[in-house]
Amino acid sequence: MTVLGEAAIVRRRSVPLERTPQRLDPLGVQSAWALVPILGVVAVAYAVYSTVTHGGQLHDPVLAWIAVGVLALAGAVFAVRTHPARAPFGFWSHVSIIGACVVAASLFSTAMWGSNQRIQDDWGQVVVAMLVTAMALYRPIPEVIAVAGLAALILGATAALQAPFLAISTNPLVYFTVAATPIMALALAGCGYAWTMTGETLAWREVARAAQARLEPELRETARRMVNQERITTLNQATVPFLADLLRRGEVTEQDARRARELAAGLRGASVAAVDRTWLGETLAQVLAARGEEASALQTTARVTDPGRLERILRDEQRAVVGAILSTLAKLPGLDPSSVRIEARDPEHPSFELTCRASGGRRQLRRELLPFLSALRSVGMNASMRVSDDKLTVRFSYPGGENR
Template identity: 60%
Template sequence: MTRPLTETIVRVRSLPTERTPQRLDPLGVQSAWLLVPLLGIVAVGYAVASTLWHRDELRNPVLAVAAIALLALVAVVAILRTHPGLAPIGRWSHLAIVGFALVSACLFQSAIWGRNERIQDDWGQIAVALLLVAMPLYRPIAEVLVVAVVCALVLGTAAALQAPSLAIATSPLVYATVAATPVLALACGGAGYAWTMTGETLRWREQARGGQARLDGELRQVAERMVAQERTTALNAEAVPFLSGVLAAGRIGDDDRATAARIAERLRRDAVESVDRSWLTETLALALARRGVDPTSAEASARVTDPDRLDRVLSEEQRAIVGAIVATVAALPGLDPRSPRIVVAEPEHPVFLLTARVRLSRRRLRQELVPFLSALRSVSMEASMRAVGDTLTVRFAYPEGRRR
């Protein structure tokens, strides 16, 4: 392994990665995305109902309507931003979603300030809590809990300040607790689920690595037997008949020398290709084998251009997703089996381009590939696809920021 490649591998794998369910189990979190639209609808619906219940207490109906409109906009943004096609969700997106939800809650409190009779049926704390409950799937647990504490303090303070005008006379601390409890409770509930999910995922990975380590020896022996079988087949197909013919003739002619040199060169070239075949080459060759393409042919090796062997930069998780992308492209119904190519370049900033000719609608291509592209983005890579005519291009790379 060359020094530049070693440095690249160390650099991209040593950078810290957020330990969130979305990054550790991107496909699993994709299946849970429907929870976000459901929570958004419930939050907006409850806000509308609560505002109607408070209609006799409204000091500023326009402000109340503006609060609901802002909450609805926040819900839409949350639904879109957490969609698998835009993964992963960053810190600023998280803060913006929850922050504007908190602003909408404060607007509603302003609309009923001084006339509010009960804190219990205000919608602000419920709406904020519902949006927070899903965030631990996408953001680190500590970050979500800090945001929840800030929201609870703001809403609790607003509730405490309204104590003199509320129908039930009690300590402001009680009202602060009533307003803060839903936010903290739901945020902690979501954090607990994410903590369990993260722990189970990491535990499963450790078990998988242990099983793989135990199988390494056996797999190596199987690979050695397969290579030996390939070499034996090549010898039986060409070298053995030639040698038998020479032995039967009892002499070696000029043509025999040329034939022997040609056979030796072919065997040497096949042996070198077997040693030099990269993981990407093997993955693409095996995927196309189901389409009738010989995985041991020279053409199969030529489909991948990776002179620097940058496929070694990919982590285990990234390899699993890239392998799924390659297999999915190879299985597309309108694929020309002779067209798939993979080009890897830029050792300092590894970029992978998968191209193929596919007669399939763009909608169908997105339906097949977007989940895997989202999964790649969840494990700290850029990923995109483009379909122009019958040419499909899938690009995945390490972001610019990972070079620093």
């Protein structure tokens, strides 16, 4: 494996991401996911109620109930596609869901064409507006406004064309405005919230980066002192007593020579491990220490295979999610701590593989780890997990990298 160059690191770290709450705060948006199925249920319930109350105006009741079915399908797909296990939510999912809602609303209008009395109590513009509101959590603001604008244009035009048949005779532009306004109003409200949320997240990141830059010299000094302390501890526990015993006895035996070679090899290995210590190794040491395993960062670094130091390409939010995965893994009741290994590979398309043995069931492991895998996918990485007997394998990589 070749060493990843600085230019490649910059290139990988600079992959542009969409400015959406799901991309910038994936764990936060996961907690808000329950809003999506609730909106879907409310939208379908309102559509059913409106269809029943419009019974006297329907000249094609079958078509009206087909419209409700199409809406229910769109709401179900929206809930499934935005589920944390299926992140990120893409452009075509956005377009297809809103498009299905517009088709459903148009079918309902067609079922009453020529006999509809009022536009205000039709359910089409209301349910489209409700679902558009949540889209700003998952898609970029310009895209949400564009799709909402197209939906408002279609439903507004449909309402305007019905003007000659409505109970109140007025300018068709009025009915266009009545149908289009709820969609655009709620779309803009959702986008305003998303803009504020992403802005606050980005501002917090800048503050965190500035604080990290100020603390970096102190952190480096702290790390140097920790390495020195570990070396001193090693000397005090083994080397110093050995030398003191030699001085007391005043002679060197063949056994002493072998012991001296063993101590020298141990010190040399500790020095090499100190040079090779990585963020992944230190993080692993911390989470296993929280579980009760007594292992230093130098010892756990040996469980991390990363000769190219690919860990350096991880952005701050990716490190946070990876750290959360390791922390969750360490808390699994059936985990064998000594089996935890991390391997980094493929400098061109960096990928990371975490393996361990855990006796917990497949369902429990998936329930614990899927939120974090979803967060990795939300910030632009591929992520997957596989459970085979008692062996758990988690892979995360950059697009184009290994993700088998």
